[in-house]
Every structure is written in structure tokens, then in C-alpha cells.
Amino acid sequence: xxxxxxxxxxxxxxxxxxxAVPVVSEPETTVTSAAEYTASVVPVTNVTSHGPYTxxxxxxxxxxxxxxxxxxxxxxxxxxxxxxxxADGKLHKPQxxxxxxxxxxxxNGSEPVYRVQSDFDYESIALALYQEWIELDLFHYGLATYxxxxxxxxxxxxxxxYLLQFMAEQEVGHATLLTNMLGPxxxxxxxxxxxxxxxxxxxxxxxxxxxxxxSGVYGxxxxxxxxxxxxxxxxxxxxxxxxQMIFRQFEGLFPMPVWFEIGVPxxxxxxLLAPYISSCPxxxxxxxxxxxxxLRILNQPNPARINGSDVWNETLGDYAQTLNTTDxxxxxxxxxxxxxxxxxxxxxxxxxxxxxxxxxxQVFLEWDTPGQAVGPNNSYVTSxxxxxxxxxxxxxxxxxxxxxxxxxxxxxxYTIQPxxxxxxxxxxxxxxxxxxxxxxxxxxxxxxxxxxxxFVNALSIYQAG
Ligand SMILES: *[C@@H]1O[C@H](CO)[C@@H](O)[C@H](O)[C@H]1NC(C)=O
Ligand SMILES: *[C@@H]1O[C@H](CO)[C@@H](O)[C@H](O)[C@H]1NC(C)=O
Ligand SMILES: *[C@@H]1O[C@H](CO)[C@@H](O)[C@H](O)[C@H]1NC(C)=O
Ligand SMILES: *[C@@H]1O[C@H](CO)[C@@H](O)[C@H](O)[C@H]1NC(C)=O
Ligand SMILES: *[C@@H]1O[C@H](CO)[C@@H](O)[C@H](O)[C@H]1NC(C)=O
Ligand SMILES: *[C@@H]1O[C@H](CO)[C@@H](O)[C@H](O)[C@H]1NC(C)=O
Ligand SMILES: *[C@@H]1O[C@H](CO)[C@@H](O)[C@H](O)[C@H]1NC(C)=O
Ligand SMILES: *[C@@H]1O[C@H](CO)[C@@H](O)[C@H](O)[C@H]1NC(C)=O
Ligand SMILES: *[C@@H]1O[C@H](CO)[C@@H](O)[C@H](O)[C@H]1NC(C)=O
Ligand SMILES: *[C@@H]1O[C@H](CO)[C@@H](O)[C@H](O)[C@H]1NC(C)=O
Ligand SMILES: *[C@@H]1O[C@H](CO)[C@@H](O)[C@H](O)[C@H]1NC(C)=O
Ligand SMILES: *[C@@H]1O[C@H](CO)[C@@H](O)[C@H](O)[C@H]1NC(C)=O
Numbered sequence: 240x241x242x243x244x245x246x247x248x249x250x251x252x253x254x255x256x257x258x259a260v261p262v263v264s265e266p267e268t269t270v271t272s273a274a275e276y277t278a279s280v281v282p283v284t285n286v287t288s289h290g291p292y293t294x295x296x297x298x299x300x301x302x303x304x305x306x307x308x309x310x311x312x313x314x315x316x317x318x319x320x321x322x323x324x325x326a327d328g329k330l331h332k333p334q335x336x337x338x339x340x341x342x343x344x345x346x347n348g349s350e351p352v353y354r355v356q357s358d359f360d361y362e363s364i365a366l367a368l369y370q371e372w373i374e375l376d377l378f379h380y381g382l383a384t385y386x387x388x389x390x391x392x393x394x395x396x397x398x399x400x401y402l403l404q405f406m407a408e409q410e411v412g413h414a415t416l417l418t419n420m421l422g423p424x425x426x427x428x429x430x431x432x433x434x435x436x437x438x439x440x441x442x443x444x445x446x447x448x449x450x451x452x453x454s455g456v457y458g459x460x461x462x463x464x465x466x467x468x469x470x471x472x473x474x475x476x477x478x479x480x481x482x483q484m485i486f487r488q489f490e491g492l493f494p495m496p497v498w499f500e501i502g503v504p505x506x507x508x509x510x511l512l513a514p515y516i517s518s519c520p521x522x523x524x525x526x527x528x529x530x531x532x533x534l535r536i537l538n539q540p541n542p543a544r545i546n547g548s549d550v551w552n553e554t555l556g557d558y559a560q561t562l563n564t565t566d567x568x569x570x571x572x573x574x575x576x577x578x579x580x581x582x583x584x585x586x587x588x589x590x591x592x593x594x595x596x597x598x599x600x601q602v603f604l605e606w607d608t609p610g611q612a613v614g615p616n617n618s619y620v621t622s623x624x625x626x627x628x629x630x631x632x633x634x635x636x637x638x639x640x641x642x643x644x645x646x647x648x649x650x651x652x653y654t655i656q657p658x659x660x661x662x663x664x665x666x667x668x669x670x671x672x673x674x675x676x677x678x679x680x681x682x683x684x685x686x687x688x689x690x691x692x693x694f695v696n697a698l699s700i701y702q703a704g
Contacts, residue, residue: 280415283428285383286376291432292517297618303362303525310624311693345466353420353471356464362527363459364468365426366505367476368417369526370452370512371410372428374482377448378407380433381441389438393574394584395489406482413475420468429519429615434555437564439490439543439574444561446486447700448512450671451559453480454501455508458688487671491573491583492542493591496669496704498661499636503673504689506531507698510621513614514558523615529692530613530621533558534676534699537603537651540595542702545573545581547595560700596668596703598658604631604644605651606676606697626678628652628696634673635703636661639688641680652676656703669704 325331332341345351355361382404390400418425436444456476463469484494509528541550541562555561569575573583580592596602606628611621630641631654640659644652661667675691675698683691 278415280411281418283375283411283414285379286428286430289380289431289433290517292615292617294518294616297616299525300612300618301620302529303527312690314687314690351467351470352465353467354422354465355420355468358527359459360463360465360468361421363463363505364417364421364472365524366509366512366526366528367452367456367472368414368421368426369429369516370455370508371413371417371475372426373431373512373515374449374452374479375407375410375414376428376431377433377445378403378410380431381438381445382407385438385441393439393442393489394491394586399489399585402485406485409478409482413478416471416475420465420471424524426524427520429523430517431515432517433515434557434561436555436561439564440555440561442486442489443542444555444557444559446483446490446492447559447561447671447702448515449479449483449486450501450700451503451508451511451673453483454503454673455505455512457500457502458504458508458685460502461686483671488587489585490542491585491589493704494588497636498665501635501672502685502688503634504692506689506692507673510698511558511700513619516615519615525618530619531695532607532609532611532621532623532697534607534674534697535605536560536674536699536701537605538601540702541567542583542595543567543573544571545576546571546593547573547591547702548593548597548600558699560702562702591704594704596656596701598656598666598668600656601653602631602656602674602701603651603653604674604676608650623696625694625696628676628678630654630677630680632675632677632680632691632695633657633659633668633701634675634688635668635670636665637685638667639683639691640667641677644676672701672703674699674701 330340335341355364382400433444434440453476456472456479460469460473460476480500487494506529509526510531513530535554535556537552538548538550539554539560540547541553543562543564544550544567553563553566555563564572573581576582580590583589607621609622613619613621628647629644631644633640633642633656638659638661640657642654642657644654646652656668659667676696677691678694678696681691681694
């Protein structure tokens, strides 16, 4: 045995032209390694009560605000210096050190400071923290609420349930990280109000909730003043992204039907998250973000159906447009099928013969008027500064595509799902996307998406694929 190992290493040594044979020994003792130091996590108690807020009317209402300088941020042309670097593959400046190109931000040797640096940073990280807290509760809630047989019935084994538990534990770490970067006034865990759901609906809800959790962070990550904070947040949101995909797999969906994930403004994430927060403790730090009115997609595709686009009014009626299984007959239920292209038990991936949505699909919309109390202690109020609704905005991958609203009648209309590709071979509208009603077709791209906010009437999630 020893001789075999030595000759292997000799061969390797020769192959790599080393001058010495490395130390080789067979591991034979168990060496203990005591942790020198372990950072503690934020105190976590399991939220035991769920349901709507029933306490007294809030004493503080509306989003946090200060002096407001203008109704919106005007659009300006690009900064000229950004068009000047000759991207020709050659070096254009002396190198600060060997193997180190000139440029970059935060690369000059200053010690990193993992601390928010502006109102923008604080409000964004505080929003992300509200999201981590709800996920921590939601994942525990699933494990505590649904019997093992229900998990087994849709193909989720004990190993899958452990994965769900592990995802909850990841949230403890994320909440700790963000709390540390915010300081003593960091938002703490609240109590939550989920729709009444069976397991199938719960998985769909979780899949949608993690979508806005993930996308809500991508939308602001590169706008943060504190790049150090951005670095750590990126490393936690990458985990979140995996959670979103795992919920799609739990749901029997194609795990990643797109080439690019979406990034959306903070107010969109807050709009979708806040309605599920029932109450927060006294002194909870409030947020600046807007709560837009709810949008309902009357023929919201239903992933629990074999033909998921063949639906009418099959959601739980909540902001996230969670699927509703009540009216699905056994023969239309995709978990009951054993045919490839139809079946949707939990799996790494499934093909779906009948797509959930397709270009040219007529999509029926209905939206709320502003002024409704939502969120923790019913203390936030939905609002819009948009004029009369005229367009649907489809926000998917790298693209925002507008389609006109037709037959507008009061707060309802229909529109046609556009046929648009991000790049050739990549239909833009697929996966779990964001659908808005707007008063104009303002051209926006991923880095300035929040410019559309003053013109948004309502928003929701669309289950495109
Ligand atoms: C490093 O860059 C930052 C930001 O540009 C600057 O404030 C700081 O003075 C620089 N530090 C050194 C040591 O050059
Ligand atoms: C919270 O609930 C989960 C799942 O029911 C359980 O594993 C965990 O130990 C609980 N944590 C605390 C702090 O009670
Ligand atoms: C929200 O309601 C709960 C329960 O009534 C109460 O304990 C808490 O102080 C309220 N929070 C705020 C921020 O008013
Ligand atoms: C809330 O803040 C006030 C003022 O700082 C303080 O007196 C009170 O004890 C705090 N309440 C809680 C529950 O932390
Ligand atoms: C699926 O539903 C769509 C929309 O209702 C319909 O056009 C299509 O024919 C259905 N496909 C099958 C295979 O039933
Ligand atoms: C959709 O269903 C809900 C609950 O069943 C009902 O209250 C609502 O009126 C329905 N909406 C439409 C447009 O059919
Ligand atoms: C789910 O669908 C059923 C049947 O249409 C309906 O009665 C029920 O109200 C829906 N659930 C919710 C929460 O809207
Ligand atoms: C079909 O699926 C439903 C919901 O998952 C389940 O209650 C029912 O037992 C299934 N039927 C068959 C024939 O598998
Ligand atoms: C899955 O779908 C792809 C794309 O339509 C197709 O090429 C492939 O043959 C399908 N596989 C199965 C097993 O149906
Ligand atoms: C979404 O992607 C899946 C998987 O590639 C594909 O089968 C489906 O047809 C796509 N749907 C749309 C609307 O492009
Ligand atoms: C839209 O309105 C036109 C004219 O009133 C009507 O003919 C058509 O049926 C309507 N379409 C839908 C989908 O309601
Ligand atoms: C979608 O976004 C990409 C990347 O910005 C762009 O190149 C492409 O032209 C856009 N597609 C459409 C149809 O606008």
C-alpha cells in the first residue's frame, strides 16, 4: 500500500517536474480540533402564533419619511467618462502591484468596514432583514404544520424535509449577518399571517416568496454605498437563490427556465412581503419603502394542474397569487400523473408538455385602489402616484416589456402576453416573474428599474413557467 502511494506520488512529482517528493503518510489518528471562537447568532424564538393582526389601531402609520425634495428622480444622459475606457484587451495604466490591474473600487488596501453607509444602505439592508426573518419562520412553519404523509404524497422524503429545516437554519445566519451590519436598531422578528394553505400551496407560496426575496436584493446590491456590505449580502443571497430553485424542484417545476434572474426595486419586494407580516414588536424600526396596491391575475397559471394555463381565478387571492388547489379534479392534478410531461412530483427537473404560459396568451387583470392598510400592525398604507393605467409591464430576466391594457373597465382589463426574447434562444418571459400595471411605457433597464416606480398602479407575481 505504502509502496503504491509512493510510486503514485513519484509519478506525479515527475509529471509536474517537482524537485522533491511531498510528505506522504496514511492518516491513522483522529485528531481533535477545538473551535477557537464561534460567533453567536441572533436570539431566535419560534413564532408560535400566526394569523391576521387583531390588536389596536397603530399609532404610527405610513412609510418612514423625511423632507422630500422632488416627486421623482429625473432621467439624465449617461455620464460621458463611462464611454471612454478603451476596452481593447491591453493595459492602459501602471499596475499597483504584480498581477494587479489598475482600477476597481475598494481595492487600495483600506481595511474593509462592514457597516451601512447611507440611508439607502440602511433601508435596503433592513428590508432584506425583514425578508430573512419571515423566511426563517415560514420554513419552520411548514415543518411544524404539515403531516409527514402530506410531504410523502407529493414526493418529499425525510431527506427533503431535512433540507427544508436546513434552509431555516441558514436564515438564522443571514439574519445575524444583516443585524450585525445594521446595529442595535436592526428590525427584529415579527409575527406572520399566511394564507390558509395545504402543503402544495405552501410550497408554491414559498417558491414565490423566495423569488421576491432574491430579486429584491439583486435590485439594490450594486447601488449600495457600502461595497463591503454588498459583498457579504451577495454571499447570503446566493444561498437564497438556491432556496428559490429548490422550492421549484419541490413543486415539480423546471428548476431554472431562464438564462438570467430578475432584480427588482425594494418597494416591489416590500409590497409583496408586508401583507404577510401581522405585527412587529413595539419600537420596531420602520421602512421607507412604498406599498403598491395589489394586482390580481384572474387567469394566473396554476402549476398544480397538468394544463396550468387552463385556469380561471385559481389563487388564494393573496398578494403573491399563491395557487389554489381546491377546484382541481384528480385527473387534472399533475402530482397524480405518472406521464413524463405531465407529472410534477418533487424532482430535480420535469418537462411540462403544456406550458404554464405562452406568448399571445390573453391575461385578465384586476387591481386594487390605493389607501388600504397593510403590513405590520396594519400600519402601512398602499399608495400610487401613477395616472390612469394604460400598460402591463412584464419584468423578466434582463427585460421590461410593455403590453397595452385592453378593454379597461374600472379596475380591470386584459392584456396579451408579449413575445419577447432576452437573447436569441431565450424567451424572456418564463419562470416566476413580476407583472405590473403602469400609466406609461417608460423605457427602463435593470440598473434604473426603480425609475418606473412613480408610474406604477399595482403589481404582483406572474407564474410564467
Ligand atoms: C482608498 O480609496 C478610498 C476611496 O476612493 C479613499 O477614500 C482612500 O483614501 C484610499 N486609501 C488610500 C490608502 O489610498
Ligand atoms: C423551532 O422549530 C423547529 C421546527 O419545528 C425546531 O426544529 C427548532 O428546534 C425550534 N427552535 C426553537 C428555538 O424552539
Ligand atoms: C403591534 O401590535 C402588537 C400586538 O398588539 C403590539 O405589542 C406592538 O407594540 C405593536 N407594534 C407597534 C410598532 O406598534
Ligand atoms: C421603546 O423605546 C422607548 C424609548 O426609547 C423605551 O422607553 C421603551 O422601553 C422601548 N420599549 C421596548 C419594548 O423596547
Ligand atoms: C391547455 O389550456 C389552454 C388554455 O386554456 C388551451 O388552449 C389548450 O388547448 C390546452 N391544452 C391541452 C392539451 O388541453
Ligand atoms: C375569484 O374567487 C374569489 C374566491 O372564490 C371570489 O371572491 C372572487 O369574486 C372571484 N373573482 C372573480 C373575478 O371571479
Ligand atoms: C380557493 O378556491 C375555492 C374554489 O374556487 C374557493 O372557494 C376558495 O375561496 C379559494 N380560496 C381562497 C383563499 O381564495
Ligand atoms: C390526486 O391528488 C390528490 C391531491 O394530491 C390526492 O388527494 C389524491 O389522492 C390523488 N389521487 C390519486 C388517484 O392519486
Ligand atoms: C424535454 O423537453 C426537451 C425540450 O422540449 C426535449 O428536447 C426533450 O426530449 C424532453 N425530454 C423528455 C424526456 O421528454
Ligand atoms: C419555459 O421554459 C421551459 C423549460 O425550458 C419550457 O419548456 C417552456 O416552454 C418555457 N415557457 C415559455 C413560455 O417560454
Ligand atoms: C373587448 O371589448 C370589445 C368591444 O366592447 C368586445 O367586443 C370584446 O369582446 C371585449 N373583449 C374581451 C376579452 O372582453
Ligand atoms: C433584453 O435585454 C437584453 C440585455 O439588455 C437586450 O440586449 C435585449 O435587446 C432585450 N430584448 C428586447 C426584446 O428588448
